[in-house]
Amino acid sequence: MKIIADSAIPFLRGVLEPFAEVEYLPGTAISAADVRNADALVIRTRTRCDEKLLADSRVKLIATATIGFDHIDTAWCAAHGIEVTTAAGCNARGVLQWVGAALVHLSRTQGWQPAERTLGIVGVGHVGSLVKAYAEGWGFRVVCCDPPREERERCGFRTLEEVAREADILTFHTPLDASTRHMADSRLFGLMKPGAILINSSRGEVVDGEALLRSGLGWALDVWEHEPHLDPALLENALLATPHIAGYSEQGKANATAMSVASLARRFGLPLEGWYPPQAAPARRRPISWQELCRTIGGAYDIASESRSLKERPGDFESMRDHYAYRREYF
Incomplete structure (x- = not known):
């Protein structure tokens, strides 16, 4: 199994390597030649996923570690059996x-x-x-x-x-x-x-x-x-x-990477369900007054x-x- 991943996605290195060959590339540099033999992509908004990139590939899953998906031709992907997942709400x-x-x-x-x-x-x-x-x-x-x-x-x-x-x-x-x-x-x-x-x-x-x-x-x-x-x-x-x-908060980035890993785990049966970056501190979710916010x-x-x-x-x-x-x- 081969995965192409954007090299700027945090917390990801070392997580997938026990189960797949992983190649890290700058998002803007990922090409059709790079993805031709890949089973999955883990990307950000800087990689345009469309027929030009994917036509001759064996990609079955695109996990974007972003809330948006306007960089992905979802209609083309759906027509060609490529699943697309996002990290909606992560940040x-x-x-x-x-x-x-x-x-x-x-x-x-x-x-x-x-x-x-x-x-x-x-x-x-x-x-x-x-x-x-x-x-x-x-x-x-x-x-x-x-x-x-x-x-x-x-x-x-x-x-x-x-x-x-x-x-x-x-x-x-x-x-x-x-x-x-x-x-x-x-x-x-x-x-x-x-x-x-x-x-x-x-x-x-x-x-x-x-x-x-x-x-x-x-x-x-x-x-x-x-x-x-x-x-x-x-x-x-x-x-x-x-x-x-x-x-770009630490917790938002950790959430996005964790959601992408969860998509890969579910799609390819990897033993990574529930994984979360251990180096990311948990968020404190609480009300805050205007006065405290200003301070x-x-x-x-x-x-x-x-x-x-x-x-x-x-x-x-x-x-x-x-x-x-x-x-x-x-x-």
Whole structure:
């Protein structure tokens, strides 16, 4: 059995080797020749899995250690008997804490308190649900939009237009697909309050960057169109700018790797059910007040410093991601 794995996936080396031949490669360098004799791939978003990569291979499973799967042609894979698994929800608390850090920074630099702001949440899944619960506890008025959930559950979520009109801060937590690509466009920006802030930590293509530049809004971005080639003006004028690392917590990465290993174990009968990286500390899941968040988040994650680093060295975007010092979740 042979497995091709992205060399930047943490905690993985040595785990699969007793049961398979494992070759580690940079995600962007994985080629059709590399995967031709592979039974499984363990990847991140930097590997595009489509007919071009997979057509002549014997791959039966693609385990992506990411929450999204827009880098995988799932229809082609399904038609050719290739199973695809994701790590949905693995880094939800890491993203929550990135959002918390962004909100604290904005409140300090702009001089407001949560009770004075309406937070709009677009996408109320693994991440958005956490952001909603914690933001309400912090004192924000929260309005939510999630059309698929509203259609299924009739849970009282607002339309995207209603949320855009009411929000002082609008944060996106959606997957990327045909319905969400450029969801945040010039039309939507025209509905928002003057001086409102857009936060995106989902996928870069959810937001039309060129339209955002013309919008008159403020923005804090972790994800960007055309990564790793960032629009210089979008970067320079961002209130906060980080290199697609919102979910890069130690526990989030451990969860993602563990979920990928579990997929391999189930598909190929490997004795690795329940495996979890022993070097990863358990997360402390607990409520946290706004006052405690303001007091402690800087010691856990200096988002302003990270933003300055990216603005100073945008060409290091990929290196910053690949060599990131994972944050530790503390709530």
